[in-house]
Amino acid sequence: MRYSQQRQLIREIVTRTNSHPTADWIFKQTKKIIPNISLGTVYRNLKQLEEKGEIDTIYDGNIVRYDWNVESHDHLKCTECGDLIDIHFKHDKFKSIVKRKFKFDANSVEMKIIGTCSKHAKK
Amino acid sequence: MRYSQQRQLIREIVTRTNSHPTADWIFKQTKKIIPNISLGTVYRNLKQLEEKGEIDTIYDGNIVRYDWNVESHDHLKCTECGDLIDIHFKHDKFKSIVKRKFKFDANSVEMKIIGTCSKHAKK
DNA sequence: ATAGTAAATAGTAATCATTCCTATTATTAT
DNA sequence: ATAATAATAGGAATGATTACTATTTACTAT
Ligand SMILES: [Mn+2]
Ligand SMILES: [Mn+2]
Ligand SMILES: [Zn+2]
Ligand SMILES: [Zn+2]
Numbered sequence: 001m002r003y004s005q006q007r008q009l010i011r012e013i014v015t016r017t018n019s020h021p022t023a024d025w026i027f028k029q030t031k032k033i034i035p036n037i038s039l040g041t042v043y044r045n046l047k048q049l050e051e052k053g054e055i056d057t058i059y060d061g062n063i064v065r066y067d068w069n070v071e072s073h074d075h076l077k078c079t080e081c082g083d084l085i086d087i088h089f090k091h092d093k094f095k096s097i098v099k100r101k102f103k104f105d106a107n108s109v110e111m112k113i114i115g116t117c118s119k120h121a122k123k
Numbered sequence: 124m125r126y127s128q129q130r131q132l133i134r135e136i137v138t139r140t141n142s143h144p145t146a147d148w149i150f151k152q153t154k155k156i157i158p159n160i161s162l163g164t165v166y167r168n169l170k171q172l173e174e175k176g177e178i179d180t181i182y183d184g185n186i187v188r189y190d191w192n193v194e195s196h197d198h199l200k201c202t203e204c205g206d207l208i209d210i211h212f213k214h215d216k217f218k219s220i221v222k223r224k225f226k227f228d229a230n231s232v233e234m235k236i237i238g239t240c241s242k243h244a245k246k
Numbered sequence: 247a248t249a250g251t252a253a254a255t256a257g258t259a260a261t262c263a264t265t266c267c268t269a270t271t272a273t274t275a276t
Numbered sequence: 277a278t279a280a281t282a283a284t285a286g287g288a289a290t291g292a293t294t295a296c297t298a299t300t301t302a303c304t305a306t
Contacts, residue, residue, distance in 0.1 A: 002253050002302055023292085038256045043293060045254095059184050064292085076227050087221065094236060098210065103241035104199050111234045113217060118226035125273055125282050146263080161285045166264060168283095187263085248306085255300070266289065273282075 001052075006030070006037055007045045014046075014055055020065040020075075020084045060084055072108055078117035085117065124175075129153070129160055130168045137169075137178055143188040143198075143207045183207055195231055201240035208240065 013029045014021065021029075027042045046066055049055045056067040060077065069086060076085040091109035098104040136152045137144065144152075150165045169189055172178045179190040183200065192209060199208040214232035221227040 004254055004301080006255070036256070038258090039292095040257080040294075041255060047294095059182055061182050062187070064185065076221060076225060076229075078227075079230070085225065085227070087225070089217065091236075094212065094234070098199060098236055098238075102199060102208065102210070103244060104201075104208070104236070104238055106199075106236045106238040107202070108237045109234065110237070111217070111232065113214075113221055113227070113229045114231045114233065115221075115227055115229040121226060127272075127283055129284070159285070161287090162263095163265075163286080164284060170265095249304100250306095251302100251304080253300105253302075256298095258296085260295065261293080263292090264290080267287085269285095271282105271284070273280105275280090276278085 001048070004045075006034060006041050007048070009033055009037075010042060010045045011049060011054065014049070014066055015068045017068070018086075020058055020060070020067050022063060022065055026066065058084070074111040074113070076117065077112050077114045078120070079114060080116045080120045083117055083119075087113075124171070127168075129157060129164050130171070132156055132160075133165060133168045134172060134177065137172070137189055138191045140191070141209075143181055143183070143190050145186060145188055149189065181207070197234040197236070199240065200235055200237045201243070202237060203239045203243045206240055206242075210236070 009030050010026060013026055023039070023042055023046060026046070027037070027039050030037050030042060046055070046057075050057050050066075053070060054068075056070050058065040058067050058075070060075075065084065072091075073086050073088045076087055077083075078085070089111060091106075091111070094109055095106040098106055132153050133149060136149055146162070146165055146169060149169070150160070150162050153160045153165060169178065169180075173180050173189075176193060179193050181188040181190050181198070183198075188207065195214075196209050196211045199210055200206075201208070212234060214229075214234070217232055218229040221229055
């Protein structure tokens with residue numbers, strides 16, 4: 001895989017963003033630096049970066065987001081502001097339970113907790 | 124909301140299917156009974172049934188599925204055959220942890236365990 | 247440094263799932 | 277049975293993503 005300014009910029013933008021951005025948001029950011037970059041280039045490179053294991057794709061309902069954090073982790077989804085917050089849980093117990101009860105070989109666990117975040121606390 | 128043959132048929136098909144069917148699969152099934160039903164009718168009714176709380180929408184990666192089981196539950200996703208299997212876990216512990224550590228008010232928890240199901244057991 | 251090559255891009259067209267639109271049909275209250 | 281109007285069929289529109297292709301760019305060997 002050959003170097004390209006576009007891919008490097010996309011990589012940097014995703015890497016310094018904690019908000020699990022969408023392809024379109026990333027596209028808008030890249031355009032500030034490379035005004036004639038095309039949306040197809042953003043999609044193609046996001047897919048390649050995922051294939052290389054540099055980033056993860058996250059399906060937030062029907063919205064596709066990207067995550068620089070490729071370590072297994074979970075998310076809190078706020079229904080008020082839409083934010084997706086990282087959180088880390090241990091899932092070994094669940095993996096062993098499904099192995100015993102369903103003979104299911106678990107590779108990974110994804111957990112999403114839906115609710116309202118601290119920004120909207122009642123006074 | 125007025126009765127319609129189409130909605131009733133869609134409701135019955137979803138209710139007797141455990142495989143978390145897609146809109147298109149449901150459409151094909153309904154066409155066996157009402158050959159000139161339209162795909163828009165299927166989508167419109169699935170949305171209405173969800174709004175009435177009769178069914179749930181499930182986002183399986185980028186695939187949208189429907190579930191007659193509206194009680195909170197989790198899923199095992201088999202990467203070999205694509206099956207989505209129901210499983211029920213208690214999540215109270217997680218809800219209290221995020222409340223304490225993040226002041227996050229949890230309403231519901233969705234958990235997906237990815238791996239291979241018993242159908243593909245090594246001999 | 248120069249030239250050859252193949253990868254990557256920009257711009258645009260195509261695809262796919264879903265939603266929207268509207269003339270017609272079906273259901274329900276009277 | 278009739279009137280009112282909710283629901284449908286069929287097709288157009290939308291939005292996100294992918295595919296196509298002529299041109300540009302990065303790397304390699306001279
Ligand atoms: Mn994350
Ligand atoms: Mn289910
Ligand atoms: Zn929030
Ligand atoms: Zn399987």
